[in-house]
Amino acid sequence: MDVQFSDEELLLRDTVLAVAEKAAPESVGGLEGFDDAALWARLADAGVLGLGAGGELGSLTDAAIATTALGRALAPVPYLGCAVLPAQLLALAGADPALLDAVVAGRRRLAVGIDPATLAIGREGAPALAWDAGGAEAAIVRRAGGAELTAVDLGPPTPGVDLTRCTRWTRAGAVTEGSFGRLSDADERRWYCTALALASADMVGVMEGGLQLAVDHALAREQFGVPIGSFQAIQHLLAEQRTSLDGARSVAVYAAWALGHRQLDEAALAAHTAKAYCSDVGKRLCEAVVQVHGGMGLTWECKAHVYLKRMLFDRAFLGDERVHFRRIAELRRSEAGVGL
Amino acid sequence: MDYDDSPEEAAFRARLRAWLAGHDPGPPASIGDSAAEHAYRKRWHQTLYAGGWVGLSWPSAYGGHDLSPIYEAIFNEELGAAGVAHAAPPVGWLGRAILAYGTEEQRQRHLPGLLSGETSWCQGFSEPGAGSDLASLRTLAERDGDTYRMNGQKLWTSGAQFADWCLLLARTDRAAPKHKGITAFTVDMRTPGITVRPMKQAWGGTRFCEVFFDDVRVPATDRIGDEGAGWPLATVVLAYERGPSELGVIATYRAELRSLLRSSAGDPVAEEALARAYVAVEACRLHLLESLTKRAKGEAPGPGSSVDKLLMIRSEQALGALALDAGGTPGVTGEDWGVPSRYLWSRASSVYGGSEQIQRNIIAQRLLGLPRG
Numbered sequence: 001m002d003v004q005f006s007d008e009e010l011l012l013r014d015t016v017l018a019v020a021e022k023a024a025p026e027s028v029g030g031l032e033g034f035d036d037a038a039l040w041a042r043l044a045d046a047g048v049l050g051l052g053a054g055g056e057l058g059s060l061t062d063a064a065i066a067t068t069a070l071g072r073a074l075a076p077v078p079y080l081g082c083a084v085l086p087a088q089l090l091a092l093a094g095a096d097p098a099l100l101d102a103v104v105a106g107r108r109r110l111a112v113g114i115d116p117a118t119l120a121i122g123r124e125g126a127p128a129l130a131w132d133a134g135g136a137e138a139a140i141v142r143r144a145g146g147a148e149l150t151a152v153d154l155g156p157p158t159p160g161v162d163l164t165r166c167t168r169w170t171r172a173g174a175v176t177e178g179s180f181g182r183l184s185d186a187d188e189r190r191w192y193c194t195a196l197a198l199a200s201a202d203m204v205g206v207m208e209g210g211l212q213l214a215v216d217h218a219l220a221r222e223q224f225g226v227p228i229g230s231f232q233a234i235q236h237l238l239a240e241q242r243t244s245l246d247g248a249r250s251v252a253v254y255a256a257w258a259l260g261h262r263q264l265d266e267a268a269l270a271a272h273t274a275k276a277y278c279s280d281v282g283k284r285l286c287e288a289v290v291q292v293h294g295g296m297g298l299t300w301e302c303k304a305h306v307y308l309k310r311m312l313f314d315r316a317f318l319g320d321e322r323v324h325f326r327r328i329a330e331l332r333r334s335e336a337g338v339g340l
Numbered sequence: 341m342d343y344d345d346s347p348e349e350a351a352f353r354a355r356l357r358a359w360l361a362g363h364d365p366g367p368p369a370s371i372g373d374s375a376a377e378h379a380y381r382k383r384w385h386q387t388l389y390a391g392g393w394v395g396l397s398w399p400s401a402y403g404g405h406d407l408s409p410i411y412e413a414i415f416n417e418e419l420g421a422a423g424v425a426h427a428a429p430p431v432g433w434l435g436r437a438i439l440a441y442g443t444e445e446q447r448q449r450h451l452p453g454l455l456s457g458e459t460s461w462c463q464g465f466s467e468p469g470a471g472s473d474l475a476s477l478r479t480l481a482e483r484d485g486d487t488y489r490m491n492g493q494k495l496w497t498s499g500a501q502f503a504d505w506c507l508l509l510a511r512t513d514r515a516a517p518k519h520k521g522i523t524a525f526t527v528d529m530r531t532p533g534i535t536v537r538p539m540k541q542a543w544g545g546t547r548f549c550e551v552f553f554d555d556v557r558v559p560a561t562d563r564i565g566d567e568g569a570g571w572p573l574a575t576v577v578l579a580y581e582r583g584p585s586e587l588g589v590i591a592t593y594r595a596e597l598r599s600l601l602r603s604s605a606g607d608p609v610a611e612e613a614l615a616r617a618y619v620a621v622e623a624c625r626l627h628l629l630e631s632l633t634k635r636a637k638g639e640a641p642g643p644g645s646s647v648d649k650l651l652m653i654r655s656e657q658a659l660g661a662l663a664l665d666a667g668g669t670p671g672v673t674g675e676d677w678g679v680p681s682r683y684l685w686s687r688a689s690s691v692y693g694g695s696e697q698i699q700r701n702i703i704a705q706r707l708l709g710l711p712r713g
């Protein structure tokens with residue numbers, strides 16, 4: 001047992017964070033109409049777009065580390081939605097290797113369509129929502145009535161809440177060419193759990209960045225002649241958030257690791273745990289970030305709402321904490337003893 | 341990141357599992373009966389020691405096994421999996437102070453008995469006027485030839501009525517700044533002049549005591565460390581108390597979660613609340629494993645242990661509240677006294693070992709870098 005990041009893992013974190021912080025716009029205004037092409041190319045060069053998709057591409061723990069770094073920097077780039085998660089799906093489905101290569105190299109952007117009612121992978125012919133699908137040429141869905149995957153056209157971005165990533169609806173009928181492979185139910189469950197673990201990793205990053213913003217503000221902002229961070233009311237609010245952040249880090253990284261090292265039932269419990277915990281405490285942390293900023297926190301110029309909104313996006317993706325607490329209850333009832 | 345056992349760790353786990361199959365402490369005593377509880381814990385401690393499972397990460401020179409602290413985590417996991425509540429004997433934090441600050445003679449004298457469970461210890465830190473502001477303690481130790489003369493009062497001293505020894509903080513220099521005038525001692529609880537008065541708690545037990553010192557003579561050879569060096573020692577003790585040593589309680593939490601799961605089957609509201617508690621316990625467990633890894637690599641406990649403590653409080657109080665809810669009316673009518681006891685004890689977790697509010701101060705000022713008010 002060695003529950004800390006290795007030197008290689010720390011280097012990966014620092015590398016991705018440096019790339020993201022350099023490329024991401026400094027002001028909220030810069031997010032509007034942001035062109036992610038240069039950032040996308042740098043991430044492709046760094047070799048992180050296919051992390052976790054098997055072979056020598058790196059582990060899911062690595063993918064979680066990179067995801068957290070991007071979340072922390074509020075990177076406006078569809079890293080999960082158009083790189084890591086479709087790559088994972090194509091690898092599990094045994095898709096044409098050339099297709100997987102193109103995704104991993106960043107040459108093709110594909111998203112994954114999700115059925116909003118069942119949270120399963122969508123089906124051709126029914127409306128599905130592609131999350132984090134900025135710049136995607138198509139969304140992967142199942143063919144009607146089978147295990148086979150295909151891809152369908154996407155509509156324009158919805159006017160979504162997240163200023164750094166977008167959702168898009170699939171368009172009925174239009175089918176993109178290519179062999180996308182076949183997905184078993186067990187592999188769909190594995191993909192779903194991977195998405196939960198990595199969405200949790202993004203939330204951890206958002207929490208890290210948001211908390212730092214609040215701490216910086218509490219040190220700089222003076223009232224009654226002293227920094228507001230010297231008041232216990234502020235200190236205790238932020239100390240609670242730091243505690244939540246540390247817990248969130250721990251459950252998120254374990255969930256990613258478990259997918260590569262534990263039976264699927266146990267890994268699934270860890271994935272639901274991470275998604276439930278991070279969604280629950282992450283939203284509250286971002287609310288605290290807004291609160292510490294006072295009236296400023298709800299102005300467009302202050303980044304506090306950007307963290308909160310990215311959190312809301314991640315939280316809603318594949319179900320919020322209410323969904324996952326229920327799933328945990330079901331899992332533990334049916335398989336009492338798993339993970340305990 | 342690696343949560344898997346090394347081959348040596350796996351072999352240890354298998355050996356422990358086999359041993360546990362043949363040893364069972366039986367159902368725990370009620371926390372309303374502190375004498376029975378103490379006897380139960382002491383018996384189990386000695387059974388574990390005889391099996392070679394106590395002091396895993398302690399030097400063999402004092403009865404330990406020279407293993408990494410990781411083995412303490414495996415120990416706790418396996419006891420939890422076997423459904424053993426109150427798993428680990430709490431030998432950790434007091435012993436660490438003696439190990440770090442005691443002379444070789446003091447270590448040899450005290451540590452083997454502490455590890456084996458032959459001697460029982462208590463911790464004489466808090467006082468009526470020194471709770472969260474521990475450094476303002478006033479129990480006085482005046483040097484008089486080869487002895488110190490102690491006068492004062494301690495409060496919240498857990499298990500003092502059963503203790504053979506006390507690790508005591510007392511003031512040796514009234515003129516020095518409050519943090520600098522404190523010194524640590526080991527005090528034989530049979531010394532004349534010591535009066536122990538157990539205090540009845542809200543849950544009916546008498547786990548905590550008042551301890552009075554009236555002209556108690558303590559040999560100077562029982563001083564731990566130099567005069568005035570007591571505060572750093574206290575900080576070490578408290579940080580150990582808050583940190584991965586809490587892993588012991590995870591075993592208890594898991595057993596409770598399983599038991600509550602059985603009793604709530606089919607009630608969706610209860611099951612969801614239970615899922616929330618399960619998630620809180622997981623966050624606590626996984627974070628403790630990280631803290632433990634740091635400990636295994638030689639990092640001394642620091643302000644991060646306050647995060648461990650707050651995560652523990654969240655789990656503890658979630659479980660206490662669930663036990664209360666699951667207990668329903670019999671928990672209020674007194675027909676099942678275990679229910680309110682469990683709940684009330686959970687309320688103590690945000691007070692003992694440094695209150696929740698003190699932990700937040702530590703996190704805000706020492707981890708987040710916010711200024712002292």
